[in-house]
Amino acid sequence: MQYVIIGGDAAGMSAAMQIIRHDQHAKVITLEKGNIYSYSQCGLPYLIGQDITSSSKLIARSIDTFRNKYGIDARCGYEVTEIDAEAKQVKGKTVEHHKPFSISYDKLLIATGADPVFPDWSGKHFKGIYTLKTISDAEKMIKGLSRDVQHAVIIGGGYIGLEVAEAFYKRKLKVTMIDRGSRLIKVFDSDMSELIHEEAANKGIKIILNEEVQEFKGDEFVQAVETDKGSYKADIAVAAAGIAPNTSFLEHTPVELGIKNAIKVNEYMETSAENIYAAGDCALQYHRLKKAYDYIPLGTNANKMGRIAGMNMIGERRPFAGITGTSIIKFIDLELGRSGLTEEDAAKLGYDFEAVKIKSTDIAGYFPGKTPLWVKLIAEKGTKKLLGGQVIGRNGAAKRTDVIAAALYSGLTITDLENLDLSYAPPFNSVWDPIQQAARRFK
CATH class of the missing domain: 3.50.50.60 (FAD/NAD(P)-binding domain)
Incomplete structure (x- = not known):
C-alpha cells in the first residue's frame, strides 16, 4: 500500500x-x-522576541530522522x-x-x-514588509531588525498580530497595531477585549481601530503605512491579517x-x-x-x-470528536484564554443565554503575590448548560481555560461547574475557584 x-x-x-x-x-x-519538516509555527514569534535563541529548537524532528529512523520517503x-x-x-x-x-x-x-493573507496593497514590494508563517519568514524578519529600526506597524489584531507585537515590544520598538475592526482578537467579547487594549496602552503600544490599510509608502524600504484615515511611520511592517x-x-x-x-x-x-x-x-x-x-x-x-x-x-476506524474552540495566548503580561461560544456566537446561533463576568484573583485573596483574574461564563437559560468561557489575567488563566474546555466537551451545566472537585491550597487557588465563583453568580 x-x-x-x-x-x-x-x-x-x-x-x-x-x-x-x-x-x-x-x-x-x-x-x-x-525545506524544513515538522517545526513549531507557534514558536516563531518567540524566536523573533528572543525567548527562543535558535530556530533549530523549533524543529521537532529533522528530515533525516524521518528518513533514516522511520523509513519515510520524505521529500523537500x-x-x-x-x-x-x-x-x-x-x-x-x-x-x-x-x-x-x-x-x-x-x-x-x-x-x-x-x-498568510497579504492583500494587494500598493507598495507591498518595499523592503521591510513581512508575513510570518515559516522559519525562513522569521529569520528574514530578524535579519531586517538588524537595521536601524525604531517604528514597527502590525496590520491585524489576531493571534499572530498580538504575538508579534509582544516580540517587537521586547525588542524596544515603538509598536503600532492597525485593525479594520472595532477591537483586537475578536474571539473574545468586547468587554474582555477592553482588558487587552488596556494592557497595550499601559505598555505604550498604539492601537488603531476601524481603519483600512490602503498602501505602503517608502523608498527602497518601507517608511509608512497609509490607511483610509491616517499615516503611520514604519521602519518595519508585518501583515498579520489572517490566513487562507x-x-x-x-x-x-x-x-x-x-x-x-x-x-x-x-x-x-x-x-x-x-x-x-x-x-x-x-x-x-x-x-x-x-x-x-x-x-x-x-x-x-x-x-x-x-x-x-x-x-x-490504515483501517483503524476512529472518529474525530471535534473541537470547542479552545485557545490561549500570551500578550506581554497577560494570559488570554477562551473556549466555546462568545456572546456574539451564542446570539447568532439563536441561544437564549445569559453571561456573568467577575473579577477575582488567581490564588487566595489573602496570599502574597495574588494578581487579578477576570472570568466570563456564558450559559443557556433554562438548562444552565455551559456554552463558553473566557479568562484573562497575569497568572492562572491557562488552568481555568482547560477546566472550561473539559466542561464544554463533557456538556456540563453551571451547577456541574459548582460541584467540580477542583484543587485548592492558598498558594494555588481560592477555596472556591474563580470559575466556580462566576458559576455561583448565575440566577
Whole structure:
C-alpha cells in the first residue's frame, strides 16, 4: 500500500507516524514544498522576541530522522499543483528546478496548511514588509531588525498580530497595531477585549481601530503605512491579517470545499473524493457547541486531525470528536484564554443565554503575590448548560481555560461547574475557584 501525504508539518507528519507505526509494510511518501519538516509555527514569534535563541529548537524532528529512523520517503521542494483522483496520482513540479513529477497513491492525505493573507496593497514590494508563517519568514524578519529600526506597524489584531507585537515590544520598538475592526482578537467579547487594549496602552503600544490599510509608502524600504484615515511611520511592517487554506490546486477535483475554501471532511477525515483525506489548517473542523463545521486553524487541532487521519487511512476506524474552540495566548503580561461560544456566537446561533463576568484573583485573596483574574461564563437559560468561557489575567488563566474546555466537551451545566472537585491550597487557588465563583453568580 502506497500512502502519499502532501505537507510535512503538524497534520501531515502526525498522520505519517501513525501509518508507519501500525503498518510495517506501508510505503509512505511525504511531499513538502519547503525545506524544513515538522517545526513549531507557534514558536516563531518567540524566536523573533528572543525567548527562543535558535530556530533549530523549533524543529521537532529533522528530515533525516524521518528518513533514516522511520523509513519515510520524505521529500523537500515538491510542490503539488494537481490531483488526478480518477488515476490516483498527484502531479506537480520541484521548487528549485521546476522539474515535473507524477506520483501514484493508494491513499492520499492533503495536509497543505494555510498561508498568510497579504492583500494587494500598493507598495507591498518595499523592503521591510513581512508575513510570518515559516522559519525562513522569521529569520528574514530578524535579519531586517538588524537595521536601524525604531517604528514597527502590525496590520491585524489576531493571534499572530498580538504575538508579534509582544516580540517587537521586547525588542524596544515603538509598536503600532492597525485593525479594520472595532477591537483586537475578536474571539473574545468586547468587554474582555477592553482588558487587552488596556494592557497595550499601559505598555505604550498604539492601537488603531476601524481603519483600512490602503498602501505602503517608502523608498527602497518601507517608511509608512497609509490607511483610509491616517499615516503611520514604519521602519518595519508585518501583515498579520489572517490566513487562507492552501487549496487552490483542488479547483478541478472532486474534493469539495467549504468555509473559506477549506476542505470539507467527515468525522473520519475523509473528503468527498474516494481514498482522499484531509487534515490540519487546510480542512474544516466539527465544532461541538455550534453543531456544525467551522474553520479554526490551530496547532492542537492540526495534530489531532492528522493523527486521526493516519489511523483511518490504515483501517483503524476512529472518529474525530471535534473541537470547542479552545485557545490561549500570551500578550506581554497577560494570559488570554477562551473556549466555546462568545456572546456574539451564542446570539447568532439563536441561544437564549445569559453571561456573568467577575473579577477575582488567581490564588487566595489573602496570599502574597495574588494578581487579578477576570472570568466570563456564558450559559443557556433554562438548562444552565455551559456554552463558553473566557479568562484573562497575569497568572492562572491557562488552568481555568482547560477546566472550561473539559466542561464544554463533557456538556456540563453551571451547577456541574459548582460541584467540580477542583484543587485548592492558598498558594494555588481560592477555596472556591474563580470559575466556580462566576458559576455561583448565575440566577
